[in-house]
Amino acid sequence: MIEQLLNRFQQPLSIGIVAICTGWAIYLIVQNVFFYLDAQVAVELDQVAQAPATSRNPARSTSIQDTTLSLFGRTNDTPKAVVVEAPQTRLNLELEGVFLSAANEVSSAIVAERGRDGKLYRVGDKLPGNSVLHSVAADHILLKRSGRLEKLMFVTKRLGIETASGNRRGSSSAVKPQRTLASARPTNPRATSSTTSQRSSGDAIADFRNRLATNPKSVLDEYGLKAVAPGTSQGYKVESAHPALRNSGLQPGDRVVSVNGAPLGVAMNDARLVDQARSAGRVRVEVERGGRRFFLTIPIP
Structure with missing residues (x-):
């Protein structure tokens, strides 16, 4: 009777053992394949990390760096004031005020012809005397006339403050x-x-x-x-x-x-x-x- 029972379960048991062994073998093969793939990827990443900056894509690297730094301004790219040597203009103009901006093209100035009210001019606007407002600084502006630059400085003049009696200062x-x-x-x-x-x-x-x-x-x-x-x-x-x-x-x-x-x-x-x-x-x-x-x-x- 025992022999009959063994014969009855021998075939299913053999199939189960074979299935288990086959599954284990497949698992080992998959693990080995991924082990070698992971090792290869790790080596490639390590080589990329140790490679000099010139061996990578310079355009992409520079673009990322520039974009990141530009979010908060450039740390080592401090703009330097450019001193322009220009003669004093002979135009009959007076500088009354300046509006400074980080971008010169949006700066402006209040300029008046002598004896007249001042007007606001932006960089690039045409001024009296066939001149163009070229740039604006804290204490002067540069005019472009006939292809050359001329400087118009602030003049010591009235500030518009009146005395208690209401009399204005000298002309x-x-x-x-x-x-x-x-x-x-x-x-x-x-x-x-x-x-x-x-x-x-x-x-x-x-x-x-x-x-x-x-x-x-x-x-x-x-x-x-x-x-x-x-x-x-x-x-x-x-x-x-x-x-x-x-x-x-x-x-x-x-x-x-x-x-x-x-x-x-x-x-x-x-x-x-x-x-x-x-x-x-x-x-x-x-x-x-x-x-x-x-x-x-x-x-x-």
């Missing part, structure tokens, strides 16, 4: 710089006129500072300015086109954010900025217009 003709001013005799009437104008401008600025410290609201109302949030350094909003503001390039709706990097909005602090700006000779005003910010450089006599 712009009285403060025109003279080539012999430094060596001129005190009796020279033009030199005396210029000196008197500069002295009156200093008095006007001092008066403006005192009024701003003692009665800031009346000064702000007079110049069409309103604190965005009184008592905070959120700047001033331009509400009306006062001549002094219009001459400096500001427009109604602008927000004056800072002067020479110092935030505005607190009257006592702003009064101190007047002295700092006066000693610096010019102010760099940060303005917000239409959600965008730019800087306006204004000379101070």
Whole structure:
């Protein structure tokens, strides 16, 4: 009976053993194949990692690197200021303000013909005298005329600040710089006129500072300015086109954010900025217009 039972299960058992052995053999073969494939891929990757940069695709590598660095600016690609030697222009023009941008082609300047109101010009625009605005810098602009560059500098002129009595300072003709001013005799009437104008401008600025410290609201109302949030350094909003503001390039709706990097909005602090700006000779005003910010450089006599 035992022999019959063994004979009955012998054939299925043999088939099962063969199936198990076959499956195990297939598993070992697959493992060996993938082992060698993985080893080959690992060797190739290691060779790529150790290969010099010149053996790889330079265009792709450079593209990836440049794209990554450009997201946050280039660390070693600091732009250098280019000094252009150009003669002073002989055109009858005055530079009243500049709007600087990181891209020169979108910078602009306020330029006026002597005796007329200034106008805003962008780089590439045509100016009076058959000239074209070529570039804008912090203290001058370059004009292109007849194929050559000419420089137009800021002129020490009125800032548009009036005294408490409302009298304006001397006319712009009285403060025109003279080539012999430094060596001129005190009796020279033009030199005396210029000196008197500069002295009156200093008095006007001092008066403006005192009024701003003692009665800031009346000064702000007079110049069409309103604190965005009184008592905070959120700047001033331009509400009306006062001549002094219009001459400096500001427009109604602008927000004056800072002067020479110092935030505005607190009257006592702003009064101190007047002295700092006066000693610096010019102010760099940060303005917000239409959600965008730019800087306006204004000379101070």
